[in-house]
Amino acid sequence: GSVARFSCAVTSSPPATITWEFNQSMLPLQTDRITVLFNGVLQIHNVQLKDAGRYRCVATNIASRLKSREATLTVSKELGPKPHQRPQIIAGPQNVTASLHQTVVLECVATGNPSPIISWSRADSKPIDVYNAKVLGNGNLVITDVNSKHSGIYLCRATTPGTRNHTTAAANLTVLVPPSIVEKPESQTRPRAGTTRFMCQAEGVPSPRISWLKNGEQVHLNGRIKMYNSKLVITQIIPEDDAIYQCVAENEQGSVLSLARLIVVMSEDRPSAPRNVHAETI
Template sequence: MISAIPHFKEHPKPNVCRRNDKEKEVMNCEANGYVTIKWEKYQSSSNSWIRPSHRAMNITSPKLIFSVITEEDEGVYRCVATNDDGSVISDNATITVYGPPIITDVSDATTVKEGDKAYFTCTVSNDVDSTYPVNISWYNDKGIQLKSDAATDMSELLIDPVSISDDGVYTCRAYNHPESIAEQQISLTVECMYTYCPIISTAASSSNPFKVGGNAIIIFCSASGQPTPMVQWYTGGRPVYPDPNKNQQFIANIPNDTPHNTTYTCKAWNSVGHKSKSITVVVQP
């Protein structure tokens, strides 16, 4: 009788897996004929091959699938194919697990005067594997990338000099893989140094909360600046009225026929700057 020890038609291949992926097929091996398959993982502490973790859903299947991937599943694997004539061992293949970097420190919200400097820092740690170095990028609230640093654990952003248009939210975005991103936002408030910068205040006709069916609710927004700013009330990202008001005071009439809890934002702008301020109107039964 001719011996028919199995041979592999497909050996396991190295794979890179994202941490916490569920029901993830990470490796595959295929041998000829009627064989049984067993997956093994190398344990360096004992210099031996052991059973993969309990998250491996079926270690006797050609497909190695994990219920969920964690850092503990990183390592070297192989499969063993056996039939009545003997066993054969596949090539080794490595599973690498990656996860998003962790932003460990970021600058606090900052207020500076127009014309001064604004300085932000963002520090990260690569908590999984240095195989994938961290890149850090900075974005403004318009989604424009301002700066990008590769293979680093700390990045700085300097705005010098600061102008009114720099007022807003800045995002530190760190990633070690296109699908593995961490980010944190920092607010920059720019104090106007010139009389033409808009300054606004908001108020309601009486104290919140209001009663359904009571007196009409009127909210006020006053703005000053040079040139005279345009003023508009917004709610839910949409203007309350079709056109902004050219006057320095803008009044909105709010319905109070049904209970609701609504935030209104007054925005004032001119050719050199913009400001906004919100007020929440509560109408109770």
């Protein structure tokens, strides 16, 4: 009547598909009592005497097929009526980081008498995406095709039916997002000895690193050319500053760039500022 749980951790490239065997016969991926999660976890709910035996996981990819050593499940017969037991989460969700469009599983396995009811919510009270999220088995939350809106803290709640007795477990889902430039630098025309500022703002998860290129090569910062956060400032402009400047935003998910042109005009090409200006009221 309780819950049995086996886990199987596999590292491979390309990623392996994990299945399970019971007494050397393949188990179904899901029944009313058995759930196999794609991350290698086997859950058996409402354990029965017939579930006793040897279990092992099988990892398969295009390169090979590997079987684990066996683990034994022993089922003891209950003597007398089962006492009342408050809900207890024995395998709660774990913090997870995922890339865009991946599938994420937040596990939640609970015991108690009577069997607790599992429910999910977000700590920020936002609704859980009903189109991309579903409950697998007896309480595992599966989110497919994740995007930045799915990031947040998720709460698993195990409640005794008909009561307020409950317990909770929480996990943070972080969705990694490639950089995107939200404020692009603009091309400018400036006189010799003048000052120019190129703005560049980017967002992504984790926060992108900003760097600058001049005609495709790294900008050499010095006393005239400086970076303030993500802004590039050039003072005392000289003719050699006339170039194409590229803002590069990058994180572990990718990179993106945006460019702008600086045109330097010589002072003799422009009229000088007016001098000795005064005004009279007529």
